[in-house]
Amino acid sequence: MRVLIVIKRFSGTIGKDAILDNFGREIRIAEALKKKHKVTIIAGDHAKKESFSKDMNGIKAVVAPFSISGIPEFIGRVKEHARQNDIVIGTTHPIFAMMAYLGRCKRKFVYDLRDNYETYDFANVPLLKGGLLGRFVMRRVNNFLIRKADLAVCVSHSLMEKVSRLRKGKKTMVVENGVEKLFRPLSKASCRKALRLPAKAKIITYIGHVSKERGTDLLIRAFLKIRAREKKAILLLSGKVDSEIRINKPGIKWMALPKRIEVVKAINAADVAVLPQPLNETSKYTFPYKLMEYMACNTPVVATAIGDVRRVLAERKHGLANPNPDDLRVKILKSLKIRGENYNNITKKYEWENLGEKYSLALEMIR
Structure with a gap:
C-alpha cells in the first residue's frame, strides 16, 4: 500500500526540524510503516519557506513552502502526490491536516491527533494569532476533520474518549508515542x-x-x-x-x-x-x-x-x-x-516497531 503523510516541517515549541533532524512521532511512524508500505512525506515549511526533496532511508520526503497566501499551491502539491497513493494521513497541526484532507483526491483520509489540538492557535497569522478567535477557528477545523476522517488515530486513551464523541461509531484508535532503542539502561x-x-x-x-x-x-x-x-x-x-x-x-x-x-x-x-x-x-x-x-x-x-x-x-x-x-x-x-x-x-509494547505494526493493521482495515 502507498501512504502519503502530510506534516509541518518545524515544531512550534522547540523548533526541531522533522526532516533534517530526523525528529518526531510522524517520522518514527513513517519508518515503522515503510516495512510494509511505500511511504512519502510532504512537510510544509512555514518558517524558512524552503523547497527540496530528500531520501530518508527509503522514505521520500518533500519539503514545500507554506504560507496562508500560498495555500492553493500547497494543496496542489498534496494533490500531485495523493494521486499516486492509496491513503493520505494528515497530522502535526489541524491546518496541515486540512491541507491533507483538501488535497486527498478522494483517497482514504486518516487524521492523526498527537495532541489536544483545541489548545493550538494560529501562531503567525494576524487577527488569529492567539486569543479566543484563533482558538475558536482552530476548534472548528479540528472538529470538522475528526468527523470527516475515515480513521482517527489518537495519541492517548483519554484523547480517544474525547474524540469518539464526535465520531458516531467511525473507526477510532490509539497509537501512543513510542520510544527509540537509543534509550536503554547504562551504567x-x-x-x-x-x-x-x-x-x-x-x-x-x-x-x-x-x-x-x-x-x-x-x-x-x-x-x-x-x-x-x-x-x-x-x-x-x-x-x-x-x-x-x-x-x-x-x-x-x-x-x-x-x-x-x-x-x-x-x-x-x-x-x-x-x-x-x-x-x-x-x-x-x-x-x-x-x-x-x-x-x-x-x-x-x-x-x-x-x-x-x-x-x-x-x-x-x-x-x-x-x-x-x-x-x-x-x-x-x-x-x-x-x-x-x-x-x-x-x-516493550511502546517500541516504535510495535506501534507501527498496530498502525499498519488499522490502515489495512480502511483501505
Whole structure:
C-alpha cells in the first residue's frame, strides 16, 4: 500500500526540524510503516519557506513552502502526490491536516491527533494569532476533520474518549508515542563521569521544556524542600527555559545536552527522573515522550497522575504523584530509596516497531 503523510516541517515549541533532524512521532511512524508500505512525506515549511526533496532511508520526503497566501499551491502539491497513493494521513497541526484532507483526491483520509489540538492557535497569522478567535477557528477545523476522517488515530486513551464523541461509531484508535532503542539502561557511574556529575550525590532529573505549562515550577518548589533534607541533592534540568522560571537556586544545575545520547546519559545518571505535569487541557490528553524515555532507561520515575500517565504507571503507584509540590516531594523522597526499577515489560509494547505494526493493521482495515 502507498501512504502519503502530510506534516509541518518545524515544531512550534522547540523548533526541531522533522526532516533534517530526523525528529518526531510522524517520522518514527513513517519508518515503522515503510516495512510494509511505500511511504512519502510532504512537510510544509512555514518558517524558512524552503523547497527540496530528500531520501530518508527509503522514505521520500518533500519539503514545500507554506504560507496562508500560498495555500492553493500547497494543496496542489498534496494533490500531485495523493494521486499516486492509496491513503493520505494528515497530522502535526489541524491546518496541515486540512491541507491533507483538501488535497486527498478522494483517497482514504486518516487524521492523526498527537495532541489536544483545541489548545493550538494560529501562531503567525494576524487577527488569529492567539486569543479566543484563533482558538475558536482552530476548534472548528479540528472538529470538522475528526468527523470527516475515515480513521482517527489518537495519541492517548483519554484523547480517544474525547474524540469518539464526535465520531458516531467511525473507526477510532490509539497509537501512543513510542520510544527509540537509543534509550536503554547504562551504567550510572559511567554516565555521571561522562557528564561531570558528582558520583555520590542524589540526582533528580527533568528533561524537557522548563516552564510552568510543563510543571517545572512545581518540581523546583518540591526540590527546594527535598534539599533541606538531602543537603547535597542536585536537580538536573535540560531544555528551553522560560523567562518566568528561576533556575539560579542552590542545587539546581542546567545542562544543554545537544546530542540525544547525552540525554540518555542524563537519565541514566539520575536516581529519579520526574515528569511534573500540572493539570490542564494539554496534559489531560497527551502521552509524554519523556515518560517512555525515562522508563526505557529503568530509572525510577515519579510522574503526576494525569491522563494516560496514570494508566501506564497503574502498577507503580509509588511513582504517581498529585500535581502539587508537597506530593511530588513525598514521592521523590520515597523513590530516592529505590536502587533501580525494571520497566521492560511495559516499555516493550511502546517500541516504535510495535506501534507501527498496530498502525499498519488499522490502515489495512480502511483501505
